[in-house]
Amino acid sequence: MIGAxxxxxxxxxxxxxxxxxxxxxxxxRLASLHSRNRWAPLRADWGFDVARPPVHxxxxxxLAGCARLxxxxxxxxxxxxxxxxxxxxxxxxxxASGLVLIPFAGSWEAGxxxxxxxxxxxxxxLIAIVLIVLLMGLAEVGVGLADRNPWSRLGSVDLASxxxxxLGLFILVLAPLALGPSSFRLHDLVTGxxxxxxxxxxxxxxxxxxPFDFARGLRWPGWNLFIQPLTAILFLxxxxxxxxxxxxxxxxxxxxxxxxxxxxxxxxDLYWGRLEARLAKVFSASLFVTLFLGAGGIPFVHGSDLIAxxxxxxxxxxxxxxxxxxxxxVFFVKLVIVLLLGEIISRRVATLRSDQRTRLVAYRLxxxxxxxxxxxxxxxxxxxxxxxxG
Amino acid sequence: MxxxxxxxAWLVFVVLAGLATAALPGLAALLRRxxxxxxxxxxxxxxxxxxxxxKLRRSPRHAVRLHRTLVTSVxxxxxxxxxxxxxxxxxxxxxxxxxxxxGLVLPTFVVALYSRRxxxxx
Numbered sequence: 001m002i003g004a005x006x007x008x009x010x011x012x013x014x015x016x017x018x019x020x021x022x023x024x025x026x027x028x029r030l031a032s033l034h035s036r037n038r039w040a041p042l043r044a045d046w047g048f049d050v051a052r053p054p055v056h057x058x059x060x061x062x063l064a065g066c067a068r069l070x071x072x073x074x075x076x077x078x079x080x081x082x083x084x085x086x087x088x089x090x091x092x093x094x095x096a097s098g099l100v101l102i103p104f105a106g107s108w109e110a111g112x113x114x115x116x117x118x119x120x121x122x123x124x125x126l127i128a129i130v131l132i133v134l135l136m137g138l139a140e141v142g143v144g145l146a147d148r149n150p151w152s153r154l155g156s157v158d159l160a161s162x163x164x165x166x167l168g169l170f171i172l173v174l175a176p177l178a179l180g181p182s183s184f185r186l187h188d189l190v191t192g193x194x195x196x197x198x199x200x201x202x203x204x205x206x207x208x209x210x211p212f213d214f215a216r217g218l219r220w221p222g223w224n225l226f227i228q229p230l231t232a233i234l235f236l237x238x239x240x241x242x243x244x245x246x247x248x249x250x251x252x253x254x255x256x257x258x259x260x261x262x263x264x265x266x267x268x269d270l271y272w273g274r275l276e277a278r279l280a281k282v283f284s285a286s287l288f289v290t291l292f293l294g295a296g297g298i299p300f301v302h303g304s305d306l307i308a309x310x311x312x313x314x315x316x317x318x319x320x321x322x323x324x325x326x327x328x329x330v331f332f333v334k335l336v337i338v339l340l341l342g343e344i345i346s347r348r349v350a351t352l353r354s355d356q357r358t359r360l361v362a363y364r365l366x367x368x369x370x371x372x373x374x375x376x377x378x379x380x381x382x383x384x385x386x387x388x389x390g
Numbered sequence: 391m392x393x394x395x396x397x398x399a400w401l402v403f404v405v406l407a408g409l410a411t412a413a414l415p416g417l418a419a420l421l422r423r424x425x426x427x428x429x430x431x432x433x434x435x436x437x438x439x440x441x442x443x444x445k446l447r448r449s450p451r452h453a454v455r456l457h458r459t460l461v462t463s464v465x466x467x468x469x470x471x472x473x474x475x476x477x478x479x480x481x482x483x484x485x486x487x488x489x490x491x492x493g494l495v496l497p498t499f500v501v502a503l504y505s506r507r508x509x510x511x512x
Contacts, residue, residue: 007399076436165467377480
C-alpha cells in the first residue's frame, strides 16, 4: 500500500511540475523576445496564432486552450487514427513507467532499517530507463507516421535517427554512473551521492600553509555533478535528442519547419502532443536531479541526524515523516531549477539540421563519451586496490 | 518492496495519471455534446500540401541525407548497447574482465585484419 500512496503523492508533484514547466517555458520565451527588439512579434490578446502568438497570462492561455478543445474536431482524410491512438497509448505507458522509477522521496528512516520510498523499485532501473526512453521515442515516430504526407514521414525519419543516435550517447553517459556504486538500481545511485567528498585531497602534504590546509579540508556535496562533471554535461544533449519532437509548428518553442509532423493537427491532437512533450521534459529533468543532484538530499545534512535530534521530544515517526516531506520539497525545488536552466540553455543554443546534429553526435559527443567512460573506468579500477588498505 | 506491490503501485499510477490527463479532453467532449452542432461528427479536411509538383512533394536530397543519418545512428546505437553488459562484466570480474575481453576480441580482430589484407591482395 505504501507504493500506491507514493504513486498518488508523485502524481501531485508531477502536476505541479507540469504547471511550473508551462510557466517557465512561457517566461523564458518572452524574456528572449524582449531582447530581440524589432524582431519580436506582435502579441495577440487571445488564442494561438501563427503571426501573433498568445498573451502573457497563463490563465488566459489555459482558458483559450480549453475553449479550443470544445470545438468540433477535424478529421484529415488520409490520416490513420488507429496508428496515432495506439502510438499515443504506448508513449503514455512508457512515460508513466519511466516516471514511477524516479526515487523522489528518499528513504523512511524510522528504526534501524532504511526503506526506499519509490513507487516501483527495480534492481535494474537504469537499464529499464534506457528501454523506456527508446519506446517513448519510437512511439512518437508512430505518431508521425500516422500523418501520411511526405513531410511528416521525413520528420519521422528525422526523429528515428535522432532517437537512435541519442540512445547510443545516453547509454555511454549512463554507464560511468553505474561504475561507482556497482549497481543499476536508482536508489543505490542516489544513496551513493549523499556523502560529502574532498575534491582537493590529492594536494601534496609537503605544501603547508593555511590556504593549502583549507583547500585539502574543503568538502563538496558528493553529487555526480561534481564527481563526474563531463558525464553531467553529456547527459544534457543526450536527453535533448531523446525528448525533442520535430513538430511542423512547435507552439512551445515558436518554431516552424517543413519536415515535421502535426501539420494538420486539431486542438485535441495538439493537447496530447504538448502534454507528452512536457511530461518528457519533466521526466528528463527529474532523471537529472536523481542521477546528478542527489535527488532530495540536502548537502551536509543527514536525515538520521535530524531524526536523532528531534526523536527524544516527539518519538521517531514524526521526525522521519518530516524528513521525507523535506526531501520531497528539496527534490521539487531542484526540479524547478533544472527545468528553468534547461529552458534557458535550449533558448540560447541554435537549432541544428538533422545531418548537423548527427555529425555533432557521431564525431564530437560520442568520442567524448567514450573517453569519459574509459577515464572513469580507469579511475575506478585504479582506486580498487587502495580501498581495502585505507 | 516485492514485485506484487510494485505492480500494484504501477497500476495505480498509470490509472490515476490516465484519468488526470484525460479529464480535460473528456470534459471538452461532454461540453461539445451539449452544443447545437451535431455531436460525434468530425469536420473532414484535405491534407496540407505545398503544391502538386514532384519537387514540392518531396526533396530527394533531403531524404537521402536523412536515410544516411538513420543508418549511421543504428550502427552507433548497436555499438553502444554492448557497453552496458561490458560495464557489468568489468565490475564483477575486475581486471580479469579485460583479459577475457581481449581473449574474445583479439581472434576476431586478427581474422578481420587478415580478410582485409586478402581483399586488398585480390
